[in-house]
Amino acid sequence: MTRVLIVDDEPLIRRGLRAVVDAEDDLEVVGEAVDGTEVVPLIRRERPDVVLMDVRMPRIDGIRATELLLAAFDEPPHVIVVTTFENDEYVYDALRAGASGFLLKRAGPEQVVDAIRIVARGESLLFPAAIRSMAGSHLGTPPRARRWSLTEREEQVLRLVAQGASNSEIAQELFVTVETVKTHVSNVLAKLGVRDRLQAVIEAYETGFITTR
């Protein structure tokens, strides 16, 4: 059972998301918060796996709340940033702050539950194309210096991860087992010093390892 926490200042949004999530057998809403201030205590009490986090909220917004919760726990839940608009400056900031993905409020119920499952498993990237264009529009010149070195195989894996491939798709592509892919991915995450695939991909774009052109 995947435990989900919903953070949004609008009661109608919380109510709708809760209904959508609770209707699934493998998902369960364990709590709701109306802004960033309530998030850390709620997580401590309810131990959710995934947090659906609104970006724009009064008092503590989604970016700051994400930073806070990632700093507060050794094994923090995965954060999905929920936003009205894709081209929202705040979304990329929240992703850089450590969120595992983002979700548009206009996404249908199926996409919402898919996104929660994908992020909970951590096996592939949410909306790789949107991440790519966000990273592209935020790239400064010149790219940040790269402080890591990967083996050739690990580089291949990182590129496939950035394209949104899941572990099993990468395994097929490289003719190796899924277990081997998982080892490569965790090596990549360790070498890049990041905690999930999205953070690795952002790092790859921002250091110019992968270019958006």
Next chain:
Amino acid sequence: MNPGRALLQVLAPATWRRWVYLVLGGAVFTPYLLVGVYPVVAAWGGRTAAVTAAAAGGVVLVLAAIALTAMLEAVRQLEVVAAKLLLRGPLTSELIPSSVSGADRVRAGAFFALHLLCGGLVGFATIIVLPSGITFLLAAVGVVDLSGDSAWQGRSQPVMALVGAGCLVVFAYGTVLLGALMSWAAPRLLGRSSTSRLAEMERVTGELSERNRLARELHDSVGHALSIVTIQAGAARKLLDADPEFARESLAAVEQAASQALADLDGALATLRDDGPPGHRRTLDDIDALIGQSQAAGLVIEAELAGPIAALPEPVSRDAFLATQEGLSNVLRHAGPVPVALRLAADDDSIRIHVSNPMPARPLPARPSGGRGLRWMSERIQSRGGTVAAREVDGRWRLDVTIPVEP
């Protein structure tokens, strides 16, 4: 500019384009000069003192004649065209308004006078100094014989050559110098004054911040409402069979959020339309049509229009129209079809708008987000230095708006 480039300036095409400009000024100067010469001619042959006095009078006459014509609007516009084409420089890309303030006229008049005087000098140099220089140089090499002229009899050839070359240098660099002077002065005296530039900048900044505000409003209100609609509709679809009561509540939430979004959109679009291309902008010229429409909608309007309303500057008239429109539609929205007193009073400094109606005995059910339009309108008018007051006085609801002509 380094000395080498300054010397080469005499070969630059720009210098000779400016020469054309200066010579034109010289040609225009000629009739003024003749006016000044007239008293001297009349006094000629008399006593020296009389001739001197006549010459002084002539100079005064020339200056007076120039001053009389320099301030004409037609002269200013001709100068702008000539300066743009022949002097070029930063003035070329500047949009010069077709009507300007008194201070701008004075600056343009000073430029015209400068053009005539510099042009007169260059014209003189062109018809006297230039041919003289050539003649002396020819005399120096023996092509022309100046021995018949007593002043030059017995001068050596090198002296002739020096004087000739000096004349050419004076002509050429005089033209460079005066041309540069006119080019320097043109944007300063013919261009828009710093106050009019400032006003233009403020207008552009104001429009930008208006647009940003609108984008923010749309983001917050319509974006928010549509998010609710999507999520609630999705949830309703998913739970339609399992939990019909939940689905019913969701649909009610959808209905309300969508209607709210429409109302907000309505207000935003009204503002956008008024910011549209010229042609579509309504001003107080359209007040009769507005009154007609409002009456068709059920208001009984007693209108009183006073003062030079048609003479108001366009931006002021546009905002005044917006305020009147908002006032009348608010009456319709909140009080329904009731008698309305509408007064517009303009003078040279401002326009005052007054809309009032009896308070409704029982307020109509408020349309979602009513008053947003009024808030938009107030922000806009306050940003231009005006005031907006909406309140109840003696059983009547009254809206009073004042918009200054000069913010």
